[in-house]
Amino acid sequence: MQTFDTPVVDNHLHLDPDHGRGLEAVKDFARSGGTHLLVVNKPSWLLGHDVETGEDFRPVFETTIDVVREASELLDGTAWPVLGVHPGLVSKLVDDRGYDPAGARDLMCAGLDVAAEYVRAGDALALKSGRPHYDVTDAVWDASNAVLRHGLDLAADCDCALQLHTESTTDLSDVAEWADERDVPRERVVKHYAQGHLTGGTPSVMSDKDRLEEAAERGVPFLMETDFVDDPNRPGAVMGPKTVPRRVDWLLDEGHDTAVRNAHVETPALVYDIDTESTLDR
Numbered sequence: 001m002q003t004f005d006t007p008v009v010d011n012h013l014h015l016d017p018d019h020g021r022g023l024e025a026v027k028d029f030a031r032s033g034g035t036h037l038l039v040v041n042k043p044s045w046l047l048g049h050d051v052e053t054g055e056d057f058r059p060v061f062e063t064t065i066d067v068v069r070e071a072s073e074l075l076d077g078t079a080w081p082v083l084g085v086h087p088g089l090v091s092k093l094v095d096d097r098g099y100d101p102a103g104a105r106d107l108m109c110a111g112l113d114v115a116a117e118y119v120r121a122g123d124a125l126a127l128k129s130g131r132p133h134y135d136v137t138d139a140v141w142d143a144s145n146a147v148l149r150h151g152l153d154l155a156a157d158c159d160c161a162l163q164l165h166t167e168s169t170t171d172l173s174d175v176a177e178w179a180d181e182r183d184v185p186r187e188r189v190v191k192h193y194a195q196g197h198l199t200g201g202t203p204s205v206m207s208d209k210d211r212l213e214e215a216a217e218r219g220v221p222f223l224m225e226t227d228f229v230d231d232p233n234r235p236g237a238v239m240g241p242k243t244v245p246r247r248v249d250w251l252l253d254e255g256h257d258t259a260v261r262n263a264h265v266e267t268p269a270l271v272y273d274i275d276t277e278s279t280l281d282r
C-alpha cells in the first residue's frame with residue numbers, strides 16, 4: 001500500500017461495473033497511492049442504450065453516480081461523477097440510425113440538459129461535451145460545435161467546469177472565445193487527453209512521461225489523467241488505473257514537487273472548486 005504526502009487525482013477515467021473491472025480498478029488506484037477520481041460516464045452506446053430522448057441518458061448517468069458512491073468508500077479521498085454526452089454519438093446517430101445532423105444535435109443537447117440537472121442537484125461535479133476527433137462533414141462539425149456551445153451555456157448556468165473531448169490539438173482558442181462570451185472562466189474548460197500544453201483552457205494531460213515533463217516544466221495549471229476505459233474488449237487500449245499514482249511517484253523523484261501540487265491541489269481547486277486536501281481522511 002503506497003501513500004504519498006499529497007492527494008493524487010486522476011482527472012478522467014471510466015468505470016464500468018457491469019462489463020469491466022469496476023471497483024477492482026478503484027482498489028488498484030487506491031493501493032498505488034491514488035486518492036481522488038473524476039469518473040466520466042461511458043458513452044451511452046457502450047452501455048447498450050439506444051438513446052432517443054434526453055431522458056434515455058438517465059440510466060447511463062445513474063450507473064456512474066452509483067459506482068462513484070461505492071468508489072468513494074474505497075478511497076482515502078473522494079470520487080466525483082462527470083456527466084455528459086460523448087461527441088462520437090453524433091456519428092452513431094447520423095451514420096447508423098438515420099438522424100440528420102440537426103436531429104442529432106437536439107438529442108445530444110437534451111442529454112446534456114439532463115446531465116446538468118445532476119450538477120445542479122449536487123450529484124455530479126462537472127459536465128462533459130466536445131466534438132469529434134476524426135474527420136466529419138461540415139454539417140456534422142457544425143452540429144457538434146452547437147452541442148459544445150450548449151455545454152458551455154450549461155456550464156455557465158450551473159457554475160461548473162466542462163470537460164471536452166476534441167480533435168487532437170494544442171489550441172482551443174475558438175472554444176475559449178465561446179467561453180468568454182458566456183462568462184465561463186477559461187480555466188474551467190478542460191481538454192481531456194491533452195498534450196503537455198494548451199492554449200485556451202486547462203490541459204488534462206495524458207500521463208505519459210514526455211507530456212508530463214512538459215506540463216511540469218511550464219508551471220501553469222494542468223491536471224493528470226489516464227482515460228482508463230474499463231473495457232474488457234480493449235484491455236491494452238489505454239493506461240491502467242495505477243498510472244497516475246506511479247507518475248506522481250516519478251515526478252516527485254524528479255524533483256517536480258511544485259508540479260505535483262499544481263496538478264493535484266491547486267488546479268483541482270481552480271477548475272472544480274474542490275479541496276483535495278481537506279477531503280483526505282487518512
Ligand SMILES: [Zn+2]
Nearest residue numbers: 012014040227
Ligand atoms: Zn474518456
